[in-house]
Amino acid sequence: MAAPLTAVATTNAAPAGLPRAQRLAGAVGQQVGVLVTSLLIASLLIFLALHYLPGDAAAILAGADATAAQVALLEQRLGLDRPVAVQYLDWVFGAVRGDLGTSMLDGRSVAGQIGEKLQVTVPLCVAALVISVLIAVPLGMIAGARHRTWYGQAIGALTQFGVALPVFAVGLALVSVVAVQWRVLPVQGFPTDRWADPVDALRSLILPTITLAIPLTAGLVRFVRSATIDIVGEEWVRTARAQGWSNTAVLIRQGLRNAALPLVAIVGLELAGLLMGSVLIEQVFSLPGIGQMLLKDVGNRDLVSVQGTLLTLTSVIMIVTIALNIIYTLIDPRLRGSK
Template identity: 45%
Template sequence: MIRYALTRILLLALGLIASSVLIFAALRVLPGDVAQMIAGSDGTAAQVAAIRSDLGLDRSLLAQYGDWIGGVFTGDLGSSLVTGSPVADQLAQKARVTVPLGILSLVIALAIAIPLGIVGAQRRDRAAGAALNVVAQLLAAVPVVWAGLMLIVVFAVGLDWLPAQGFPRAGWRDPIAALRALVLPAVTIGVVEGALLMRLVRSATLSAMGEDFVRTAAAKGLTRNSALVRHGLPAVGLSIITVLGVQIAGIMVGAVVVEQVFSLPGIGRMLVADVGARDLTMVQGELLALTAFVLVTGFVVDLVHHAIDPRLREHA
């Protein structure tokens, strides 16, 4: 297990370094010049050149990358080229919205996928099972933007149960208002991701129902459902754990879109605004933080899966 963990840590470090190179290089080919944007449309060439020099944009790309990645290793993601505010402070502030949104979305997705996926597998030959499968496929194909707008129309505009947009100024000092602001965005992400996960749970449950140990348990007197619950669901749980890393990545991508729809002051909305402002330091810090979160999540999922699955331990 220790050898496996060390190997995964090495791969995680290499993945983060490769991601940082790709992020830095990709941002340098974007059109626009932040120095020109700061100088304004009336800025002269001399003024733009002076701003570029002050911001360090006239240095070689290798030197700029070295300064940035060196700061990352010490916990310094740099400062905004536009406002001068530290990137890490901005990320910490916006994460107070994005992280709870992601957690709530994941809880909703699991609450939808696990019971309905199991029921859909158990009743696969009945009308209810077929209906659940069709609904899951339809919901999985729904664009997140459209789903969010429909929820706003029904629950915010029509029924007036929940706020349509925004986040309370008091933040989590007013937890009820903060949770109310996140309900519709989280349901938007959770329903779509839950539909995708439900299909996996259904497939894993069907596979478990066909295993010899489940059939043997049923032959010894247990009902088919009891045999599945006692002996098949652990295998289903392993399948869910395996894809949690991908599921969380999907939730983070969905958060970028949903925060725009619901005007939430989170990392996703900040990322879109900083891309528009050509604030390279902010954007590369935000992208690296999101990438690191996804990679670390996958790393933890791999370790947990390896620890609880005896088949993997045998081959370690």
């Protein structure tokens, strides 16, 4: 599997004659430069896309009965009457300071609201990702190493089924069986006091986490399985087996590191899908996360809140992707070079 595009770029980060630590520092610096440039481009695209949406945001917020004078006064209060470039620069410099503006509807800090919502979304996504990786790595390696056996083929078939399952259907099925019929876990919602009672908060996230983890696990198993099949066919694996090593020993000692390379790459690619999947999951389970906040603000045409939320999600995806690219560079000696 190919490495992430930004990770591939690190192969030319520094001349081969430099010490390894210096080459690695150059690669990290290049990744940070890519991150800053990408965030600036993303912020501009987000701002312009929302700014030039059809319709007058001030007129919509003012209501159908508002007069032209009232609409103009609201535009002035919200700063919508200023030049577009001034509005963008003001927003970007504020975002750098951690100020994403205030909601057009209730005047609350957008950054503060996002911080509250991330207390639900981040644990949900992190838990789903950790569970998926912990299950996918051993299961995918077993399916790859024994891909000609009946259980190896069965795992492959189950992963195809898991990828095809609609997330909302899985969520509704879990709610119907586990929460409604068995009454083991809460049906929907999240504690109003957030994590004041960690047990209640965790119980509220169990079903959403499982729902989000099922398709992600299935996809990761397929990638690990394919990587393992490639590894098993390598010449050095056959040599190790001829020397008396078992398949299990070869995969654990050497194959796990090689299988980690495509896994790191695909986790970065799956991150955006994971966050977007959380939007749907939060709707199914009525979780007050950032996805539900985004949908509500889009419906209310609260552009300041929407652009702040989109920038936050984009930043999270890019930062994690860059971090994974750096990890990829550390794992793969072909990318960091050798002394």
